[in-house]
Amino acid sequence: MLKPQNSPTRELINLDGLYSFKVDSDRAGLRDGWQQNKLDTALEMGVPASYNDIFTDSTIRDHVGWVWYQREVRLPRGWAGERVHIRLESATHEGKVFVNDVLVAEHVGGYTPFGADITDHVTPGTTFRLTIAVNNELTQATIPPGSIRQTEDGRRHQRYLHDFYNYAGLHRSIWLYSTPSLQVQDITVATGFTGTTGNIDYQIELGGVMDGPERVSVRILDADGKQVAAAAGAEGSVAIHDVVLWQPGKGYLYSMVAEVHNGGKLVDSYTQSFGVRTVEVRGNQFLINGEPFYFTGFGMHEDHVTIGKGHSPAHMVGDFQLLGWTGANSFRTAHYPYAEEVMDYADRHGIVVIDETAAVGLNALFAGFFGEGGKKTYAEDFVNEDTAASHRQAITELIARDKNHPSVVLWSIANEPAAAEEGAREYFEPLAALTRKLDPTRPVGFVNEISGTPETDRIADLFDVLMLNRYYGWYVHTGDLALAERALEAELGAWEEKYGRPIIVTEYGADTIPGLHSLYDQPWSEEYQAALLDMYHRVFDRTAAVVGEHVWNFADFQTSNGIIRVDGNRKGAFTRDRRPKAAAHSLRRRWAQVQHRKPDGQEG
Ligand code: GCB
Numbered sequence: 001m002l003k004p005q006n007s008p009t010r011e012l013i014n015l016d017g018l019y020s021f022k023v024d025s026d027r028a029g030l031r032d033g034w035q036q037n038k039l040d041t042a043l044e045m046g047v048p049a050s051y052n053d054i055f056t057d058s059t060i061r062d063h064v065g066w067v068w069y070q071r072e073v074r075l076p077r078g079w080a081g082e083r084v085h086i087r088l089e090s091a092t093h094e095g096k097v098f099v100n101d102v103l104v105a106e107h108v109g110g111y112t113p114f115g116a117d118i119t120d121h122v123t124p125g126t127t128f129r130l131t132i133a134v135n136n137e138l139t140q141a142t143i144p145p146g147s148i149r150q151t152e153d154g155r156r157h158q159r160y161l162h163d164f165y166n167y168a169g170l171h172r173s174i175w176l177y178s179t180p181s182l183q184v185q186d187i188t189v190a191t192g193f194t195g196t197t198g199n200i201d202y203q204i205e206l207g208g209v210m211d212g213p214e215r216v217s218v219r220i221l222d223a224d225g226k227q228v229a230a231a232a233g234a235e236g237s238v239a240i241h242d243v244v245l246w247q248p249g250k251g252y253l254y255s256m257v258a259e260v261h262n263g264g265k266l267v268d269s270y271t272q273s274f275g276v277r278t279v280e281v282r283g284n285q286f287l288i289n290g291e292p293f294y295f296t297g298f299g300m301h302e303d304h305v306t307i308g309k310g311h312s313p314a315h316m317v318g319d320f321q322l323l324g325w326t327g328a329n330s331f332r333t334a335h336y337p338y339a340e341e342v343m344d345y346a347d348r349h350g351i352v353v354i355d356e357t358a359a360v361g362l363n364a365l366f367a368g369f370f371g372e373g374g375k376k377t378y379a380e381d382f383v384n385e386d387t388a389a390s391h392r393q394a395i396t397e398l399i400a401r402d403k404n405h406p407s408v409v410l411w412s413i414a415n416e417p418a419a420a421e422e423g424a425r426e427y428f429e430p431l432a433a434l435t436r437k438l439d440p441t442r443p444v445g446f447v448n449e450i451s452g453t454p455e456t457d458r459i460a461d462l463f464d465v466l467m468l469n470r471y472y473g474w475y476v477h478t479g480d481l482a483l484a485e486r487a488l489e490a491e492l493g494a495w496e497e498k499y500g501r502p503i504i505v506t507e508y509g510a511d512t513i514p515g516l517h518s519l520y521d522q523p524w525s526e527e528y529q530a531a532l533l534d535m536y537h538r539v540f541d542r543t544a545a546v547v548g549e550h551v552w553n554f555a556d557f558q559t560s561n562g563i564i565r566v567d568g569n570r571k572g573a574f575t576r577d578r579r580p581k582a583a584a585h586s587l588r589r590r591w592a593q594v595q596h597r598k599p600d601g602q603e604g
Contacts, residue, residue: 001113001400002186003340004087004177007269011079015130015174019069021045024133025059029066035098035131039070047174048089050167050308053558064148064156069132069170077125082178083208084122086130087115089172089339092309093142094135099128108142109390110168111336111358112397115175136168141386143394144335144360159370161361162335162415163569164301165558167308172339182208184258184270189404190441191276193289198243198276204234204258214262221255228254245289246275246406248329251350253406275347275406281443281464284545286502288352288409295352295548296591297328298573299507302338303557305576311339319554320345322574326584327591332447332506332550335360335415337398346407353407354467354506354550356447357394359414362387364421365451378423388427392434399438411435411444412506416469419452419459432462447506450476454494466495466545469507469552473532479523481535489539496545504548508536509571514581524570526582533583537590551587 006012022034022041045051047069052061075084088095092110096103099121107114122128138146138160146160160166185207192199204216220229220238229238244252253273260268280287287293300319302309316339323331330352333342337355346353364377377383395413402408413435418424428446435444443464448457450470460466470491473484495503510529518525533551540546556572559565568576573584 001397002184002270002272004085004175005270007271009266009268010177010179010270011076011082012175012177013076015071015073015176016047017071018044019047019071019132019170021051022068022070023060023063024066024068025063027065029068029133030096033101034068034133035103035129036101038129039068039131045069045169047170048172048312049169049306049310050092050171051169052165052167053306053308064137064158066133066135067169069134071130072127073130073176074127075122075124075176079178080124082119083117083181083183084119084124085115085117085177085179087113087175087177088132088170089113089174089311090170091132091134092136092168092171093138096133098131098133109358109394109397110171111338112394112401113172113340132170132174134169136166138166140382140384141390143358143387143390145362145383145387160560161363161366163559164303164335165308165560165568167303167558169308169310171302171309172311180208180268182206182210182214182260182262183268184260186400187256187258187270187272187404189256189272189274191274191406192278193243193245193276196242198240198245200229200238200240200256200274200276202231202236202238202256206234206260211262214260214267217259217261219257219259221257223252223254225255240276243276246277246347247350248288248293248352249350251275251346251348251407253347272404273344273347274404277406279409279442281502284496284500284502284547286409286443286465286504286547293352293409293547294594295330295354295504295550296594297323297330297332297550298554299332299334299550299552300338300554301334301557303555303576308558311341313341316342316345318578320349320351322578323351323554326573326588327594330354330548330550331554332356332412334507334553337401340401343402343405343407347405351407352409353405354410354412354445354504355398355402355405355408356412356415357391357398359391359394360416362414362417363449364418365449376423377418377421378427383417383423383427388431391431395431395435396438399435403439409442410465411439411442412467413444413446415447416449417446419446419448420456421458424458425462428459429462453491454498460499464501466499466501466503467506468492468495468503470505471508473535474510474523479521479528481521481531484532485535485539488536489542492539492543492546496543501545502547503543503545504550505536505540505546506548506550507552508549509533509552511566511570512572512581512583513566513570514575514579529571529581529583530586533586551583
C-alpha cells in the first residue's frame with residue numbers, strides 16, 4: 001500500500017485543520033443520515049488529534065460510539081481527467097467516509113490507513129462536503145478487543161484490557177490526491193548484498209485501466225539523487241555497485257523511481273525510498289547486515305498532553321531527539337502501528353524499529369482486574385474466530401504499509417496474549433505462518449507476559465525471537481531488588497537454555513513520581529526506578545542470549561481511570577511533558593557504553 005505523494009504525474013492536498021464536530025450521543029447519525037446536511041453543531045475539532053482531552057465536557061471525553069467530522073473541500077480544476085482519491089492515515093477505531101451523501105469508504109482498525117477512489121462522486125473545480133464518522137467502540141471482534149457494558153444508570157461504558165487510554169478520533173493526516181487512471185499501485189522491495197554489491201529485488205503492481213502496451217521501468221537514485229542503477233519490467237532485480245548500506249545509526253536511503261510509459265509518454269511515476277540491509281536471526285544472535293545488533297531503547301506510546309494520540313511532527317522530532325539523547329538505537333511501536341511519518345523518520349535516521357500490531361489484551365488474565373477471574377481466553381465469548389479474522393487483517397495491513405521500511409527489523413504480532421493457555425497454539429500457529437508468508441524477509445515474534453514461563457508457554461517455538469516483558473521488582477518482589485535479581489536471572493537462563501534464541505527484554509520498569517526521593521529501595525521514588533533498571537542491566541550483561549533492552553516506557557502516558565495508576569502510567573524515563581527523571585540520566589550513561597553508533601542528526 002503506497003503512501004500518497006506528489007510526483008510528476010500525481011498531486012497531493014492535505015486536508016488537516018479544523019472540522020465541524022458533533023458527538024452522536026443518541027446513536028442517530030447513521031440512521032438519520034447526518035452526512036446529507038451541514039452538521040448541526042457549534043463545536044469544531046482539530047485534525048489530527050484525539051478529541052478526548054480537547055473539550056471541557058466530560059461526556060465527550062467518556063463518549064462511547066460515533067463522533068462526526070465535516071468540512072467542505074474544493075477539488076482543483078486541473079484534476080479533470082485524473083483519478084481522485086481520498087486517504088485517511090487512521091480513524092480510531094472505525095471510520096466511515098462520505099463524499100456529499102455517498103458512503104465511499106469504511107474501515108475497522110484504528111491504526112492503519114484506508115481510502116477510496118472518489119472520482120465518480122466529485123467534479124474538478126467545485127466543492128464537495130466531506131463527512132467522516134468515527135467510532136471508538138472495541139468489541140470481541142476488534143483488535144484490540146474490548147466490551148461495552150451498560151452502567152446501572154443506563155450509560156454505555158467501554159471496557160478494555162490494555163493499559164493505555166482509549167483515545168479516539170482522526171489521529172493522523174487526511175489526504176486528497178490525484179493519480180493517472182493507469183497507476184503504480186504497489187511496490188515491494190527486498191534487499192540484500194554480496195561484498196560491496198547491493199541486490200534489489202522489486203515488484204511493481206499496476207492498477208487502473210490498461211490500454212497497453214505499458215512499459216514499466218525503474219531507476220535507482222542514491223541519496224544525492226544520482227542514478228546508480230536501472231532496470232526494465234514490473235518485476236526484476238537490480239544491482240547497486242559500491243552500495244552504501246542502511247545501518248543502525250546511519251539511515252542511508254536510496255530511491256526507486258518506478259515509471260510507467262505508454263507510447264513513449266510518461267503515464268505514472270512514483271518514488272519509493274528504501275535502504276539496503278539484511279536482517280537475520282542466527283543462534284542466539286540478532287544480525288543486521290551480518291553483524292550482531294544489541295537493541296537499546298524503549299517501548300513507546302503515541303501519547304501527548306492535549307492531542308492524545310494525534311500525530312504532530314514537532315512532538316515526533318522532539319521524541320526522536322530524546323531517544324538520541326539517551327543513546328537509544330531502537331524502539332517498539334507498543335501497542336499498535338505508529339503514524340507512517342514516524343517510520344519514515346526512523347528510516348532516515350537509522351533508528352531500528354520493532355513494529356507491532358494493535359493486538360494487545362488478548363488475555364483473560366487481565367479480565368481478572370475487572371472481576372472476571374476464571375474466564376478463558378480462547379473461547380467463544382472472548383478471543384474467537386472474529387478476533388482471529390481481525391487479527392489477520394491487522395497483520396496484513398501492517399505489513400502492506402510498512403514492508404518497505406528498512407528501519408523495521410522485526411514484526412511483533414501481539415503484546416502479552418495468553419501464551420500458556422489451552423488454545424494458544426491453535427490461535428497463533430496460523431498467524432505466525434501468515435506473517436512469514438506476507439513477509440519472508442523479516443523475523444517474527446510476539447511479546448510474552450510472565451504467566452508464559454519457559455515451562456508453561458505453548459507458542460514460543462513458533463517464533464524467531466523471544467520478546468519478554470518482565471516486572472521483577474515491581475509487580476513481583478515489589479521493593480525487593482535482591483529477590484528480583486535472582487528470579488530474573490533464573491528465568492532468563494531457563495529461556496536461554498530451552499530455546500537458544502535471541503532474547504529481547506521488551507518491557508521492564510517501575511512507576512515513578514518525579515521529585516519523590518528515597519534513601520531506601522522504595523517503589524515510586526526516582527532512585528528506585530534507576531536502581532531497578534541497573535539491576536536488570538547487571539542480569540542482561542550476564543546472560544549471553546539477551547540481545548536487547550527496551551525500558552517500559554519512554555515517557556509517562558495516559559491510561560483509563562483506575563486505582564493502580566496516578567494520572568496515568570508513570571513508568572516513563574521521561575515525564576509526560578518530556579522532562580527527564582533520574583533514570584533517563586542513568587540510561588544515558590549506560591547506553592553511551594553499550595552502543596557506539598549514534599543516530600544521525602542527534603547530539604551525543
Ligand atoms: C505490560 C503491558 C503494558 C503496561 C505495562 C505496565 O506488561 O504490556 O502495556 O503498560 O505492563 O506498566 O503495567
